[in-house]
Amino acid sequence: MPASYVYLGPEGTFTEVALRTLPESATRELVPMVSVPAALDAVRNGEAEAAFVPIENSVEGGITTTLDELVAGAPLMIYREVLLSITFALLVRPGTQLSDIKTVTAHPAAQPQVRNWMKANLPPDVVWESAASNADGARLVQEGRYDAAFAGEFAASRYGLEPLETEIHDAENAQTRFVLVGRPARPAAPTGSDKTSVVIWQRDDHPGGLRDLLGEFAVRGVNLMLLQSRPTGEGIGNYCFAIDAEGHISDRRVAEALMGLKRICLQVRFLGSYPRADATTAKVRPTLPGTSDTEFVAAADWVARCQDGRF
Numbered sequence: 001m002p003a004s005y006v007y008l009g010p011e012g013t014f015t016e017v018a019l020r021t022l023p024e025s026a027t028r029e030l031v032p033m034v035s036v037p038a039a040l041d042a043v044r045n046g047e048a049e050a051a052f053v054p055i056e057n058s059v060e061g062g063i064t065t066t067l068d069e070l071v072a073g074a075p076l077m078i079y080r081e082v083l084l085s086i087t088f089a090l091l092v093r094p095g096t097q098l099s100d101i102k103t104v105t106a107h108p109a110a111q112p113q114v115r116n117w118m119k120a121n122l123p124p125d126v127v128w129e130s131a132a133s134n135a136d137g138a139r140l141v142q143e144g145r146y147d148a149a150f151a152g153e154f155a156a157s158r159y160g161l162e163p164l165e166t167e168i169h170d171a172e173n174a175q176t177r178f179v180l181v182g183r184p185a186r187p188a189a190p191t192g193s194d195k196t197s198v199v200i201w202q203r204d205d206h207p208g209g210l211r212d213l214l215g216e217f218a219v220r221g222v223n224l225m226l227l228q229s230r231p232t233g234e235g236i237g238n239y240c241f242a243i244d245a246e247g248h249i250s251d252r253r254v255a256e257a258l259m260g261l262k263r264i265c266l267q268v269r270f271l272g273s274y275p276r277a278d279a280t281t282a283k284v285r286p287t288l289p290g291t292s293d294t295e296f297v298a299a300a301d302w303v304a305r306c307q308d309g310r311f
């Protein structure tokens with residue numbers, strides 16, 4: 001298998017910085033790609049071992065391109081996640097002043113994190129154009145296509161630009177979550193502080209349908225960390241749900257919740273069980289009495305004994 005990790009490029013993205021925090025990235029060739037779909041396709045067709053892409057940010061929620069790619073097409077699996085605190089710099093060609101800026105660019109997910117700053121600091125008629133990534137925006141400024149780009153300060157030197165302003169962030173402590181995605185295989189062993197991601201499609205539309213899905217987690221004491229609805233593309237009102245749950249598929253309560261979903265849903269796509277990036281603050285024990293592995297096993301043994309007439 002080729003030992004390369006592809007990532008949302010070009011060089012100098014926040015994605016690259018986050019990827020380099022993973023110890024395993026040091027032993028792989030890191031290859032920038034032009035988009036999230038291109039990165040994931042390289043994994044699907046076997047050109048790359050894994051892809052590293054942004055999936056969620058704490059200001060706007062899910063990065064929809066990534067979610068939609070994981071929901072459709074040949075199945076992929078998440079193996080790792082990284083959380084990165086994000087502040088932007090405004091990068092310009094040397095000599096540009098704030099008052100010269102007529103066009104500005106960045107990845108669409110950057111906009112909600114810099115909107116107020118733009119209103120307060122840039123000319124009111126400034127035009128925003130989306131770029132494929134924040135580093136790609138910097139590259140386009142270098143080429144003269146736009147006057148300024150919001151990107152990581154570290155991208156400035158790579159593209160011959162200057163940071164005119166730094167530490168730009170409308171929300172304090174804005175974080176972006178990135179995931180390492182590969183082809184399906186056995187998930188890594190549980191660490192005691194893990195997360196499980198699935199996508200589910202409801203069988204039919206009925207009152208309380210979403211409550212029924214969530215109930216499969218609730219009654220087993222499984223805490224949810226993300227619930228994101230995405231249109232299926234089959235008409236208004238047709239949605240699937242991307243869910244992150246606390247725990248590992250080898251935890252009985254998580255496995256039983258997934259079995260419950262499998263029984264009542266049209267389709268369930270397992271996206272992986274992997275270590276939580278915020279492991280130190282994770283709540284690792286179930287809070288609902290009777291939902292530990294031991295209690296699930298004891299209850300299953302009891303039913304088996306009843307079936308055998310050995311109670």
Ligand SMILES: O=C(O)C(=O)Cc1ccccc1
Binds near residue numbers: 014110132133
């Ligand atoms: O990695 C980048 O630079 C990206 O373009 C994705 C992104 C967008 C907004 C915040 C963090 C990462």
